[in-house]
Amino acid sequence: MDDKSPNEPPSLRYLEMVTQSQRTLYGVLWSLLRNADDVDDVLQETNAVLWQKAAEFDAERQFLPWALKIAQLQVLAFHKRRLRDKLVFDEGLLTALVENSIRDIDQVESRRRALAGCLQKLPGDHRTLVLKRYEASGSVNEMAEETGRSPKAVSEALRRIRAALLECIERTLAQEART
Amino acid sequence: MTPGDSLKLERLMNQVVDGVLSDAEELLLETWLRDDSTARDRYLCFMMLHADLLWDHGAAASLIGRESLATSADQPRDVSPSLSLSHSTRPLLSGWLSPRLAVAVGLVLVGLTAWLVPRFVRQHGNAGSGVRVSAALIITLEALQGTAEWSDGARKWQPGSDSEQRLPAGTLRLDGEGSSCQLRFDDGTRITVSGDAEAEFAQDSQKRLYLRRGSLTADVARQPDGQPCVIETPTARIEVIGTVFTLVADSEQTALNVERGAVRMQRLVDGHEVEVLDQRQAIASLDATAEMQSVRVGAPPDSWRQTFDQPPPAICKGTWLAAVAGQPNRVRGVPCVASRRKSGKPIVHHGITARSGVETRLVTLHPTSVLKVRYRLTGEASLRIMLGTNQPGGSFGGNFEVKRSSQQQTLDADGWRTLTVPLSEFQPLMKRFPGPLDGSHVSLLMINSHERDVGLEVCEIEIRSQVP
Numbered sequence: 001m002d003d004k005s006p007n008e009p010p011s012l013r014y015l016e017m018v019t020q021s022q023r024t025l026y027g028v029l030w031s032l033l034r035n036a037d038d039v040d041d042v043l044q045e046t047n048a049v050l051w052q053k054a055a056e057f058d059a060e061r062q063f064l065p066w067a068l069k070i071a072q073l074q075v076l077a078f079h080k081r082r083l084r085d086k087l088v089f090d091e092g093l094l095t096a097l098v099e100n101s102i103r104d105i106d107q108v109e110s111r112r113r114a115l116a117g118c119l120q121k122l123p124g125d126h127r128t129l130v131l132k133r134y135e136a137s138g139s140v141n142e143m144a145e146e147t148g149r150s151p152k153a154v155s156e157a158l159r160r161i162r163a164a165l166l167e168c169i170e171r172t173l174a175q176e177a178r179t
Numbered sequence: 180m181t182p183g184d185s186l187k188l189e190r191l192m193n194q195v196v197d198g199v200l201s202d203a204e205e206l207l208l209e210t211w212l213r214d215d216s217t218a219r220d221r222y223l224c225f226m227m228l229h230a231d232l233l234w235d236h237g238a239a240a241s242l243i244g245r246e247s248l249a250t251s252a253d254q255p256r257d258v259s260p261s262l263s264l265s266h267s268t269r270p271l272l273s274g275w276l277s278p279r280l281a282v283a284v285g286l287v288l289v290g291l292t293a294w295l296v297p298r299f300v301r302q303h304g305n306a307g308s309g310v311r312v313s314a315a316l317i318i319t320l321e322a323l324q325g326t327a328e329w330s331d332g333a334r335k336w337q338p339g340s341d342s343e344q345r346l347p348a349g350t351l352r353l354d355g356e357g358s359s360c361q362l363r364f365d366d367g368t369r370i371t372v373s374g375d376a377e378a379e380f381a382q383d384s385q386k387r388l389y390l391r392r393g394s395l396t397a398d399v400a401r402q403p404d405g406q407p408c409v410i411e412t413p414t415a416r417i418e419v420i421g422t423v424f425t426l427v428a429d430s431e432q433t434a435l436n437v438e439r440g441a442v443r444m445q446r447l448v449d450g451h452e453v454e455v456l457d458q459r460q461a462i463a464s465l466d467a468t469a470e471m472q473s474v475r476v477g478a479p480p481d482s483w484r485q486t487f488d489q490p491p492p493a494i495c496k497g498t499w500l501a502a503v504a505g506q507p508n509r510v511r512g513v514p515c516v517a518s519r520r521k522s523g524k525p526i527v528h529h530g531i532t533a534r535s536g537v538e539t540r541l542v543t544l545h546p547t548s549v550l551k552v553r554y555r556l557t558g559e560a561s562l563r564i565m566l567g568t569n570q571p572g573g574s575f576g577g578n579f580e581v582k583r584s585s586q587q588q589t590l591d592a593d594g595w596r597t598l599t600v601p602l603s604e605f606q607p608l609m610k611r612f613p614g615p616l617d618g619s620h621v622s623l624l625m626i627n628s629h630e631r632d633v634g635l636e637v638c639e640i641e642i643r644s645q646v647p
Binding site (some may be wrong): 023026027028030031034036090092093097100101104108111112115130133134139140151155158159162163165166169175 | 197212213427
């Protein structure tokens with residue numbers, strides 16, 4: 001554990017780790033909450049706890065698993081505060097998902113790098129579809145209205161693209177492993 | 180997992196992110212994930228892909244305005260190279276710093292600010308003007324009931340009600356007549372805003388507030404010489420050195436009730452001024468011909484009864500129905516915004532609201548006071564009755580509530596029920612205003628059936644102090 005008092009500001013290294021973990025925390029929180037507003041809220045609360053607990057972090061350990069455990073507790077706290085809302089997943093499944101995430105945490109960066117390459121390989125119209133869906137406030141319904149297609153057709157097109165991206169990522173990772 | 184299973188799982192996950200998953204499919208997915216570790220791995224890969232795409236192009240506007248996005252995006256690169264994220268979080272789809280990344284950097288900076296400020300203040304007392312980061316947070320939200328939105332000009336957010344929060348200069352918006360928010364400046368000056376209200380807070384060399392609408396009670400600590408606390412409304416301006424008072428404002432008039440001390444109020448339309456002393460009241464309106472004078476505030480009566488013989492004034496809510504076919508005069512419940520969800524979607528309650536005008540309160544409460552309501556519904560429901568109170572001097576006294584099931588009252592021959600609730604059964608809604616209610620003045624009474632419209636009609640409301 002860092003030899004520092006709780007009143008000392010976090011180190012620059014800690015600052016970097018918190019900052020660099022944002023994207024992964026966001027992704028895992030998405031898996032657990034599946035609602036943009038909730039994810040934003042819990043990510044913010046997780047960050048606040050990460051700041052408060054800076055002095056408790058053991059620099060010998062990996063940061064992301066520790067941060068993910070904190071995020072998991074924040075998801076549970078979030079739902080306790082909002083008793084009326086249904087938990088997306090119960091506590092057992094939530095824990096299992098976080099454990100799977102921690103187990104595969106080393107792959108997160110390589111998957112992201114692979115995604116960047118795979119996006120470049122998409123045909124132009126598919127790339128446009130992805131950009132439209134994931135731009136600010138893009139939704140399947142709006143895209144359907146714009147293109148004159150049914151929401152189901154748009155959703156199906158997106159499904160195929162996502163499947164293609166996931167397959168391409170797996171292929172890229174397998175290739176990297178071979179070389 | 181068979182290829183067929185894979186496709187089925189993939190379709191379910193797509194339906195999740197496209198928002199078209201049915202309850203039955205949700206249950207199927209949940210069971211699958213619980214039982215199958217491979218399915219969990221695929222689910223996580225899929226959701227991480229979705230989140231990665233969102234991260235680059237997601238609706239960052241829900242967290243932070245475009246203006247501040249630009250600022251957040253620029254700051255780390257220009258100001259603090261140590262925060263550069265170019266290696267691990269390089270945007271995938273565009274050459275720009277992604278909105279989500281900008282938000283993350285903003286969050287980290289906010290976190291750093293939140294971490295540093297309390298420590299700086301603890302070590303150095305009130306932050307000096309040379310410390311920009313601490314000067315930005317000027318006020319602490321101490322208590323909140325209902326939904327509040329805070330805007331600092333660049334972004335909007337909903338402060339939580341769980342713990343104290345430091346806030347920058349900005350605008351507070353409260354939704355719902357039963358909403359209240361208490362804030363504290365660093366010198367101990369407390370401001371309570373209540374009702375459907377909007378108020379702006381700023382502080383440079385002096386405190387500056389603007390109450391656009393709603394009610395505001397201020398307990399102002401002694402201010403430095405020459406730097407009074409200034410509060411403006413659409414129709415009035417007051418300067419305060421140190422006192423306790425309540426302002427109720429809308430676009431046409433401002434009522435000032437002074438509980439302790441003295442307050443000078445200026446009518447904006449003609450600059451006419453009046454000094455209002457302890458236990459007195461004055462009103463500034465847009466009508467420059469109206470006499471503007473300070474008058475003594477009398478205590479409201481010990482009992483109050485409303486039988487809706489005439490349509491209630493506009494400040495009350497409910498549809499008035501004249502007596503017909505043996506039915507009495509009455510008021511029917513109407514929908515009203517009680518608060519808002521985080522998404523901004525309003526939570527609508529159905530009920531009636533009786534409230535006092537700015538000059539007086541409805542009734543003075545005593546330990547033996549009893550509320551009686553004669554009402555009817557088209558079905559059974561739980562009723563929520565809320566009392567908004569003020570201290571005898573005029574300052575905010577808190578909101579109190581009681582809930583009763585309609586099944587607890589028997590129907591009379593005409594289909595009406597009578598609910599009787601002793602004052603002692605009302606519970607405080609805000610920890611900081613626990614009561615007691617004895618001696619308080621009721622300024623607001625709400626009766627509603629929550630989010631269900633069950634055709635609530637009320638023909639009589641009475642609050643009476645019973646002889647022991």
